[in-house]
Amino acid sequence: MATIKDVAALAGVTPTTVSRCINNRGYIKDETKQKIQKAMEELGYRPNGVARALSKQTTDTIAVIVPHITHPYFATLISKLEQSANAHGFKMFLMSSREDDARKESYLKMSLDSRVSGIIVCSEEIESQNLQKYGTPVVEIETHANPNTPHIICDNKEGGRLAAKALIDAGCRNLLHIGGIEDAHVPADDRALGFRETCEASNVKHSEVSYPSRVYSSLDYMKYIEEILSKFPDIDGIFASSDLIAAQVCQVARRMGRIIPGDLKLIGFDGVYISEMATPSITTIRQPLSEMAEAAVSIIDAIQNNRPYESEHIFPVELIRRETL
CATH class of the missing domain: 1.10.260.40 (lambda repressor-like DNA-binding domains)
Structure with a gap:
């Protein structure tokens, strides 16, 4: 050799x-x-990559931590992050925080021992301040566990407002928001705030529900949605907190004899591929995931090269009209 x-x-x-x-x-x-x-x-x-890492103090690698790999939102975000990492000359390795605690700690230790250039956290389960103490740059996407950590979010409150307004303008007068995980606190909670304020300003009846963490872990919302539609038989408009939930609303509604968009209108959130593949195709609030991924990778690149950067990015969202409205 x-x-x-x-x-x-x-x-x-x-x-x-x-x-x-x-x-x-x-x-x-x-x-x-x-x-x-x-x-x-x-x-x-x-x-020798290890020797180079020892010499440079870091490798040209970014670790990405997500709660789910198969969730359409995270699958799309992972793809966008990989594209941006490659464009900046970084490699990327992926960790799922939905494993057991021992494996999660093992993954984190692996990334730190590997002298990664930075860590992008997309999971509320990881406390980024515990990572920062090692001197590794950390950027958060749609989670803000540490106020001192650079973070990337979309305008969640405006997304909730856009969804409520679109449903009201479409003639809905009894709205339901299927929100996030019970007792979890993430930036996406502001979607409910924008939804609620818009409904109240228009004097439109509305309800809000959240779901247990076990439902989120399984990504199977079918039984939960069936219970919700049975509990609220008179709703005529639903704003779902993700396109994945909205797609399953379509399936359950059809099974229960509800016609979308005839007697039930529906808006999802994220703007990922499943919203186009569902039948009917789902009206959604699109997050600019390409731009958000690029911003996250750019911050790590800036830190590594001692360049200035903005620690907070709030990206605009937009309503994409399809067949459920």
Whole structure:
């Protein structure tokens, strides 16, 4: 197996120059860089990633922590984060916080031991201040457990307002908001606030419900939705806190003889692929996930390169009209 000394000998330079070239440190003539690169290719030499991490103090890797991998929102966000990471020259590895506590701690230790360049947290289960004490840059997306952590959110309150207004403008007079997890506190809770204020300003009857954490863990809302529709038989408009819930509302409503959008109108939230694939296609509040992912990765890139950055980003949302309204 070729060593850095072999590369140096073939290129006619010192091992120190090869090391500086590999780690992009200091000025090296282009001609010298080309000689070193050619020597590495001829010898099949690959730099030791661990050694480079020790030298640089970090790897060019971002760890991403999400509560679910299969949830359509997080699946889409993961894809957008990977695209942005690649564009900035980072690799990415993924961890799901919905595992047992021991495995979760193991994953966190792995990312810190691997000297990642930064950690993007998309789960309220992870307290980012516990990560920051190790000196690793942390960015939160749609969770704000630590006020001192850079965070990326969409305008959740405006999303709730847009949804309520669209349902009211469509003639609905008895609205229901299917919100988030019981006893959880995340930025998405502001969707209910915007919904409520708009309904009250228009003097429209409205109700709000949340669901147990076990329902969220399973991602199967069918039985819960059936209970809600039975409890509120007179509702004529639903604002669901995710497109996944909205898609399951379509299935349960059909089974219960409710016609969407005939006697029941529906709006989801997120603007991910499932809203287009459902039948009927779902009117939704779209989050700009590409822009949010880019902002998160850009902050880590800025911290690594000692550039200024904004610690708070609130992105606008928009109503996407489809067949359920």
